[in-house]
Amino acid sequence: xxxxxxxxxxxxxxxxxxxxxxxxxxxxxxxxxxxxxxxxxxxxxxxxxxxxxxxxxxxxxxxxxxxxxxxxxxxxxxxxxxxxxxxxxxxxxxxxxxxxxxxxxxxxxxxxxxxxxxxxxxxxxxxxxxxxxxxxxxxxxxxxxxxxxxxxxxxxxxxxxxxxxxxxxxxxxxxxxxxxxxxxxxxxxxxxxxxxxxxxxxxxxxxxxxxxxxxxxxxxxxxxxxxxxxxxxxxxxxxxxxxxxxxxxxxxxxxxxxxxxxxxxxxxxxxxxxxxxxxxxxxxxxxxxxxxxxxxxxxxxxxxxxxxxxxxxxxxxxxxxxxxxxxxxxxxxxxxxxxxxxxxxxxxxxxxxxxxxxxxxxxxxxxxxxxxxxxxxxxxxxxxxxxxxxxxxxxxxxxxxxxxxxxxxxxxxxxxxxxxxxxxxxxxxxxxxxxxxxxxxxxxxxxxxxxxxxxxxxxxxxxxxxxxxxxxxxxxxxxxxxxxxxxxxxxxxxxxxxxxxxxxxxxxxxxxxxxxxxxxxxxxxxxxxxxxxxxxxxxxxxxxxxxxxxxxxxxxxxxxxxxxxxxxxxxxxxxxxxxxxxxxxxxxxxxxxxxxxxxxxxxxxxxxxxxxxxxxx
Numbered sequence: 164x165x166x167x168x169x170x171x172x173x174x175x176x177x178x179x180x181x182x183x184x185x186x187x188x189x190x191x192x193x194x195x196x197x198x199x200x201x202x203x204x205x206x207x208x209x210x211x212x213x214x215x216x217x218x219x220x221x222x223x224x225x226x227x228x229x230x231x232x233x234x235x236x237x238x239x240x241x242x243x244x245x246x247x248x249x250x251x252x253x254x255x256x257x258x259x260x261x262x263x264x265x266x267x268x269x270x271x272x273x274x275x276x277x278x279x280x281x282x283x284x285x286x287x288x289x290x291x292x293x294x295x296x297x298x299x300x301x302x303x304x305x306x307x308x309x310x311x312x313x314x315x316x317x318x319x320x321x322x323x324x325x326x327x328x329x330x331x332x333x334x335x336x337x338x339x340x341x342x343x344x345x346x347x348x349x350x351x352x353x354x355x356x357x358x359x360x361x362x363x364x365x366x367x368x369x370x371x372x373x374x375x376x377x378x379x380x381x382x383x384x385x386x387x388x389x390x391x392x393x394x395x396x397x398x399x400x401x402x403x404x405x406x407x408x409x410x411x412x413x414x415x416x417x418x419x420x421x422x423x424x425x426x427x428x429x430x431x432x433x434x435x436x437x438x439x440x441x442x443x444x445x446x447x448x449x450x451x452x453x454x455x456x457x458x459x460x461x462x463x464x465x466x467x468x469x470x471x472x473x474x475x476x477x478x479x480x481x482x483x484x485x486x487x488x489x490x491x492x493x494x495x496x497x498x499x500x501x502x503x504x505x506x507x508x509x510x511x512x513x514x515x516x517x518x519x520x521x522x523x524x525x526x527x528x529x530x531x532x533x534x535x536x537x538x539x540x541x542x543x544x545x546x547x548x549x550x551x552x553x554x555x556x557x558x559x560x561x562x563x564x565x566x567x568x569x570x571x572x573x574x575x576x577x578x579x580x581x582x583x584x585x586x587x588x589x590x591x592x593x594x595x596x597x598x599x600x601x602x603x604x605x606x607x608x609x610x611x612x613x614x615x616x617x618x619x620x621x622x623x624x625x626x627x628x629x630x631x632x633x634x635x636x637x638x639x640x641x642x643x644x645x646x647x648x649x650x651x652x653x654x655x656x657x658x659x660x661x662x663x664x665x666x667x668x669x670x671x672x673x674x675x676x677x678x679x680x681x682x683x684x685x686x687x688x689x690x691x692x693x694x695x696x697x698x699x700x701x702x703x704x705x706x707x708x709x710x711x712x713x714x715x716x717x718x719x720x721x722x723x724x725x726x727x728x729x730x731x732x733x734x735x736x737x738x739x740x741x742x743x744x745x746x747x748x749x750x751x752x753x754x755x756x757x758x759x760x761x762x763x764x765x766x767x768x769x770x771x772x773x774x775x776x777x778x779x780x
Contacts, residue, residue: 165708166771168764176764179756180650183657189271189282190656194426196246197268198253200236200261208234209580212261219256220249237268264433267426283660285425286668286742287411287606289615292425293433296602297398299418304390304596305335305383307486312361312376313337314483318519319357325350328371335383337376338366347372360385387418390596393488395420398437398598420598425666430605437600443487445517448528448560452478469532471557479530479557484520489513495582498574503582505573514569521567531559531573618672622652625679633683637690639779643765644686647757651682654753659746670743678750681725685758689714690780703775711763718759722751 168176200216202208208231216236217229224245230237240246246265253263267290269282287294309332316339320327327350328340341347347365351374355363360382366373378386391414398420402410411423427433449466457468457478469477492508509517521529535554561573626648633641655675659665693710701709729751732744770778 166704166767168767168771173764173768176761180654180761183650183654185275185278185657186280186660187653187657189269189275189280189660192270192272192282194267194282195239195241195270196243197240197266198238198246198250199264199266199268200238200253200257201234202261208236212236215257216253219253223252224249237266239268264427279661281660283656284666285615286666286671287423287425288669289618289667289672290425291606291612292423292427293430294602294604294606295422295424295434295437295600296415297420297422297437297598298601299387299390299394299420299598300596301387301390301418302596304386305378306332307596308378308386309335309337311486312358315358316354316376319353320350323349323353325353335378339374339376341372341374344372347374350374391418391420394596394598398422402437419601430603434600434603437598443490444532444534445484445486446479446482446530446532447484447524448530449478449480450528454478469530469555469557471560477530477557477560479532484529485509485513485516489516493586495579495586497579498572502574503577503579505582505586507571507573509569511569517567517569517571521563521565521571525563525565528560528562530557531561532556533558614669615672618669618676622672622676622679625676629679629683633686637686637780639769640686640690640693640766643762644683644690644758646765647686647762648679648682650761651678651750651753651757654757655746655750658749658753665745666742667746668739668742670739671746674743674746674750677747678754681722681751682754682758684721685714685718685754686762688717689758689762693778693780697778697780703770703778706778707766707770711759715759718755722755726751 200208202212213229213231213236216238220227220229220238224238224240227238227240227249230239238249240249250263250265253261257263271280271282313330313332316330316337317327325346326342327346328342330337330339332338339350341350351363351365354361354374354376358376360379362377362379364375364377366375395412395414399410399412402412402422402424410425411421413421415421422437424433449463452462452466454476456462457466458476460468462468462478465481466478467481469479471477489509489512490507491510494506496504496506498504533556559573564574629648630641630645633644635641637644652675655678659667689710692714693706696706696709697703726748729744729747733741733748736744
């Protein structure tokens with residue numbers, strides 16, 4: 164029998180619509196004003212941390228609940244004034260070991276959360292938030308490579324027993340001085356073979372025997388590219404500390420990075436986290452040094468005094484064994500005696516360096532030095548002048564128990580929590596160079612709300628105009644087309660809410676409006692085809708059947724070409740273009756389902772299998 168769907172097919176269509184409606188439902192509940200609290204430097208909160216936070220807010224906000232989520236704390240507020248007061252109190256009471264940031268939290272009911280239903284993620288132009296343009300200090304990135312190369316040259320020449328008079332850096336170049344021609348010739352052959360990315364030439368401009376090492380242009384380009392890519396990865400880790408659900412971190416140009424934080428209102432805290440530049444160093448502890456004298460500033464010329472996390476002085480050698488650039492993985496665990504440890508994995512170059520050093524220093528303590536370059540504005544030099552303040556802290560001292568390679572472990576930790584936190588720090592890696600914020604824009608929630616209201620108003624006007632037109636022109640079939648439009652909107656929002664990386668932006672709303680028009684096109688093609696079949700004296704049932712079957716090919720062709728164009732836009736576009744293309748692709752697929760399958764099911768239920776003399780179309 165034509166124009167009749169089997170029961171299973173009707174139930175399947177109904178199930179798809181119900182699932183889409185359920186996953187679109189969280190968007191009706193909105194968001195709560197909240198405070199997000201996390202540990203600094205990637206450290207997760209423990210039970211005692213949550214108790215401390217609850218104790219701080221107990222008197223001023225007894226009804227507030229501290230939600231625990233993936234090592235972070237979230238406190239919701241109905242009153243924004245109370246939220247601001249509690250934020251200031253939490254910052255004062257908790258100190259620098261915690262990150263306290265203003266944020267927004269979805270008010271989705273627990274039963275929807277249990278099935279994984281979440282509200283649609285809104286972009287910066289709709290939700291409001293912070294936009295930063297950050298610049299990588301490429302001079303510092305190249306300087307670090309030059310410094311590392313100088314240390315490598317010293318080690319390699321010493322191993323081959325080639326004596327040098329001195330070695331120094333001149334900008335991006337390295338100048339090595341020797342006592343005689345023979346030593347210079349041997350060094351030139353050795354270093355040229357070990358460092359193909361450098362150009363070594365003999366320099367006879369002075370009376371001494373010198374070799375100049377210059378980085379090849381492709382090496383400089385590689386250093387700069389790696390610096391930006393590494394910094395992007397670390398910035399993403401830092402953004403996670405702020406609890407931002409869908410941040411945007413992407414490269415712009417040769418040395419700049421764009422960071423967008425939707426929903427984040429605390430600009431000062433965000434700048435503090437993003438602007439700090441962290442790195443790691445492994446150094447040998449000088450056991451022969453006098454701690455009391457070192458605390459007074461009296462140390463050997465080869466040593467340096469640093470402090471640990473408790474403020475106690477630690478005397479370390481100036482020679483850096485290895486930097487955190489070579490760490491590729493770090494995992495916490497327990498050793499054979501049930502004591503906490505951190506297992507480190509290095510790249511091949513780092514493994515060779517660590518092996519060559521530790522074979523001669525078994526039984527000696529090695530310190531892990533954590534370094535931050537914090538941005539400090541120079542008020543005397545103007546707003547454009549930016550300087551970096553270097554802050555160092557010994558986070559761990561462990562004894563070298565055997566010759567180490569590309570895998571070794573750090574022991575002597577106080578607790579599994581400390582081991583876990585240290586592994587997080589090491590996994591976070593090291594920024595190749597300091598970063599400065601060169602542009603900042605704060606898009607207020609009111610502007611985002613205005614954009615949403617304008618977009619929703621445009622969609623409502625479009626739906627009303629199309630609805631009236633379809634009802635007037637196609638009568639009962641027009642009502643069915645309007646139902647398909649509503650189904651299409653629900654499915655589109657539901658699918659967008661289910662996709663993990665999907666974010667709705669203002670161009671995305673434009674894509675929805677365009678989808679509404681294209682969805683009506685499919686119904687118009689079908690209805691006009693049915694009218695044509697009726698004019699050709701077809702029976703009502705046959706006209707309906709032929710109308711859907713013969714219009715389907717045309718609908719499929721037009722939608723597939725549009726989807727292909729949207730797919731190309733998504734592949735080659737960025738930012739707003741990607742958002743528009745994604746919404747358009749999903750909308751087209753949903754419109755084919757609702758305009759063809761859903762409408763056909765409704766038409767079949769109303770007119771299918773019945774003797775109908777005249778259609779209201």
